[in-house]
Amino acid sequence: MTQAGDIGSGGRRPVLTVHDLSVQVATDAGAKTVLDGLSFDLMPGETLALAGESGSGKSMTALAIMGLLPKPMARISGGSIRLGETDLTALGDSGYRRIRSARVAMIFQEPMTSLNPLMTVQRQITEVLLEHGACSRREAPARALRLLRNVRLTEPERRLSQYPHELSGGMRQRVMIAMALACDPEVLIADEPTTALDVTVQAEILDLIRTLQAEHGTAVLMITHDMGVVAEMADRVIVLRQGRQEEGAPVRELFARPRTDYTRTLLAAVPRLGTAPDRPVPSQAKKIVEVDDLSVRFNIASGLLNRTVARVHAVEGVSFHIREGETLALVGESGCGKSTIGKALLGLVPWEGSIRIDGVQTRGRSRPAMRPVLRDIQMVFQDPGASLDARMNVGDQVVEPMRVHGLASGSELVDRAEWLFRRVGLSPDMLSRYPHEFSGGQRQRVCIARALSLSPKVIIADESVSALDVSVQAQVLELLQELQEQDGLSYLFISHDMAVIEQVADRVVVMRLGQVMEDGPRDAVLRRPQHPYTKRLLAAVPVPDPTRQRSAIPDFAGVEMDSPVFPVGAAPFRVDLQDLGQGHRVARAETPRP
Template structure:
C-alpha cells in the first residue's frame, strides 16, 4: 500500500460555549491515501464538518480551536501552522468544496476572475496564461459552453453549474487532497448524480485523495472506499465500505443503516376503504408576471404550475415529486391561497376560487401545512405551547382551561410531554421542533395536511421517527396528506398515489407501485435511476447524462405545450 497523503491522529476540537469549553471532536484518527475516497459519515452534530475545517485551518475563530492531535499532510504538520503556512497549503495541496454552491461564490466576480485569482495566488501560471488555464479547468469539469461561462457571474448559473465551478477552483492547482463537505446535499438528485460522477472521474484522472463528508448513506455506498462513522464527535466505527454495509459492528452503525430508506424496499401500502374526496383540484394554474419596458408591462410569465388536476381522498397520501423549480411547492401554497392561482380547488366540496381572506379563513382550518425548516417555522420568542394553541385562539375554537387541555393533548399526540409547553423553540432538537409543527398543524383537526419537504432537513433516524408519527396520525384520524418531496425513497414509504412533475406539469401519475416500480416516462426513469443506492454491491450502472430541463419562463402570450396524460393501466397515466 502506498504512503498516506493525509494522516490524522487523535484530532480534538474544542468550542467555547457560554457554559465553558465543549469538545466537538475527540481523538479522531484516520489515514487517507492517494486515489482513495474516505467518507466521514454521521448525523448533524457529529463533528464531521469540524474535521474538515480543522484540516483546512478554517475553524471559526476565536470560538473553535484544535485542542490536540496531529494532522500531517505528507511530511508537513498542519496543526499549529502559521497563517502564512496555511495559505500555501490551501487549494495548492488541500482543496475544499462546500455544501452551498449558491452562496459559496462571490456574486460580484465573474467565473474567470474567481478561477484566475486562485491560479495566480499559487503561482500556477502567469497572468497571460490564466484565461487559457481557466477555460481548460471549466472543460475538465465538463461545464457546458465553457467560453461563455468564463464571462458569466455566479447568479447566471444553476446550482449544479456553480458546484462545477467550485470543483474547478478546488482542482486549479492539482491538490493532493480534496475535501468535499456535503457537496451534493443542496442539489437535485439528477444533478447530484452528475456531480458524484464528475468527482469520481477527476479523482481517477488525477489520483487525488478525496475526503468526503456526508450524512447520506446512499452517497457513502456509491463513493467510499472506506468509511468512518462519527457520532457526538467520536469515531463509532471505521471499516471498508462493503464490510460496513454487509455487517456493521457497532450498534449505532446498525441503527443508522436500518433507518436509511431504501428505494424499492418499502412494504406495500395497506389497502384502504375508499374515503370521501377531501380535495379536488382541477386545472390549477399559477403564473408569475415578469414586468419590464417603458410602461412596466408584462413581458414574460413564469409558468410555475400549468393545468394540474388531482384529487385526494380521506386517509390517502398523494406524493408530489420533482426537482427544484418544478412547481411542487407552489401547488401547496396555492391550496392555502398564499399565491394567486387560476382553476378550481374544491375543499370538502366547497369551491375556494375567488374567496377573499375572510371567507378563506374557515377553509384554511381544513388544510394545514408543515414546512421544511422546523426551526424557521417557529417563532423563537413565543413558547411552543402558545404557538400550538394559537390556531385555536385565532379560529375561536377554545379558550381558558379547555385551550390548555387541548394543547396538552396535542403535545401527547405527537409524542412530546405537556411539561415542555412553557419552553421556547431553541430548547428543542430539530426532530422535536418538527413534532411541534405537526402539533400546530393538527390543532385545528384539519382534513388535509400539506407536508412540504417536511422531513428533508432531518437526520435519517429522526426522519424515520417523524414519518412514523405522520403514518400513525393518518391511520388513527383518516387524515389526507399532500406530501411534497424530492426524495424518492421517502416518497416510496409514505405515498399511496404519486405525481411526478416537471416544469409545472404532471408527466406521470398513478398508484405508487405503478409509478415507482414500472415508470413509463423518461423523466421518471431518470429521476429514479439517479437516486444513490445505499448498498455498495449494487452500484448505479448507467451514468446520468447531463440534460437541460428547460425553463418555465415564457414570453407573454406564449406558453408551454400542454401535456396530455394517457392511461397505460387502470391507475397509471403518462404524458405523451
C-alpha cells in the same frame, strides 16, 4: 485503517491527516466535548465517508478542518490537522484564506444560508476565482459559465445574472458545487452535497466528483446520511456516534460485516427501493385537497423600461386531489414545479386555476379570510436554516402559530411545545436554544414540530426528511405515519428520494418542467412505470450495496420540453395524459394549449 501520518500503499503520503482531533463547545454548564479523539488519513484520489446521526460530529469535523468553527463558542481542544506539510491548526485567519478554495474546499449542507443573497451567481463564482488568482478578470465570466455547465445547471447563461432566491434548492446546491470546484482543490469536503438534488442530478454530480478525482487526484471527504451514496462513492467509511468513532472499515467490509450494534442498526434503517411493504388501498374518503388546472407563471423583465419579455411556466395545467388519510407524493427533477405547487396551496405565490382545501375555494380570498384555511394546511419547508428565524429561540417559533391563531396561552403553550419536541425526537430542554445551535437534521425536526402545532388536516412535506440521517429519518417517517393513522392526516409529500416515497406514498405524481408525466397508485408508477422519464428517475436511485453497481441511466426520449421559459405570447404544449386503468395515467403526446 492506515494510522494517521503513515505513508500509504505505493509510498504515497496522505493529503490530509487528522490525528486525535477533539473539539469543545461552550455551554451554560461548561465546556462540552462534541468530537473526541478522531483520527484518519485521506489519500490522494480517495473518498472517505463520515456517517452517523445528526449531532454525531460529522459537520463539526469538516468545520474544524476548514477553520470555520464558530468562535469563541467552539474550539479545537486537542489533536492536529495537517494538509500535506501544512499544520492547519497553527494557521491564522489570513493563512486560512490562502488555503480555502485553493487547496481545500467545502460544499455546505444548506446552500441558501451559504450563498450571498445580495450578489449574483456570476459575481460569487468570479470572486472565488479572482481571490485565488485562478484566472484573469477578463477570463472569469467565461470560466464561471463553464463551471455552471459542468454541474449540469439548466440555462447557465441566464443563471449567471440571477440571485440565489431566484433559484430552486437544487439549483443553489449546484452553484455551491461549482464554486467549490472552481480552483481544482486537493481536498473537497462534501457536507451532504446531494441532499437537495433529485436522483438524476445526484447521479450526475457524483459522476462529476469521480471524474474530478480521476483527472486531478482530488481527495474527497464525503459527509452524508445517504447510505446509497456511501455505497456508491466511498472507499472507506467512518461511523461516528456522539462525537466518537464507532467503527471504521473499507466500504464493502462495513456493509457486509458491521462489527457494532449501532452500525447494524444504521444499515437496517436504510430504505431500499423495491422492499417497502404493501400499503392498504385508502378508502374512498372525502377529498381534502382538490387542485384543478393549476398554473403558476413568473414574469421575466428586461430592457430600459423593465418590460416583461418572457415568462417562466413553473406549473402548467396540473390537476390532482388528496383524500383524508392519504399521502400523495410529488417527484421530479429540481425546477419541475414540485415546491411551487406546495407554495401555491398556501397562497405564497400567484397562481391560476382552482384550489379547494376541505371544500373551501381559496382563490380570491383575503388574508383574514385565509387564516382559518391555513390552520388546516401547514408546510415543512425544504431548507430549515432559511425557514427558521435566527433571532428567536426555537421554542418561541414552535408556539408562535398557536399564539397567532389564539389556540393556547401561558403554561399550555409550554406544555404543548415540550410534547411536540418529544414527538419529533428532541429534548424539551432544547426549547430555549437558537437555530444555529442545532445540526441540520435537528433544525428540520424543529420545523416538523412547528408544522404540527396547529393540528392541521394536511401537511405539505417539502423534502421533510432529506436533511436527516437514516435512523432519524426512519423515526420521523414512522411518526408521520402514526399521526396519519391516529388523526386521519393527509400529506403532500415532495421528495427526490424514491425509496422513501415508496415507503410513504399511496399515489405518486411524476413531474417534469411544470407538467405531469405519469401519475397513479404507488405500485403502478414505481414498479410498473410506463413513461421513459419515470424509468430514468428510478434507474438513477443509488443502491445501498457496494457490491452492486447502479445501472446506467437511460437517455430520456420522451416529451421534448427543454425549458419552462417562453417569450411573451408563447406557451408550452400541454401533455395529453392517457388513462391506463385503475387511476394510472401516462403522458402520450403533446397537444397545443387551448
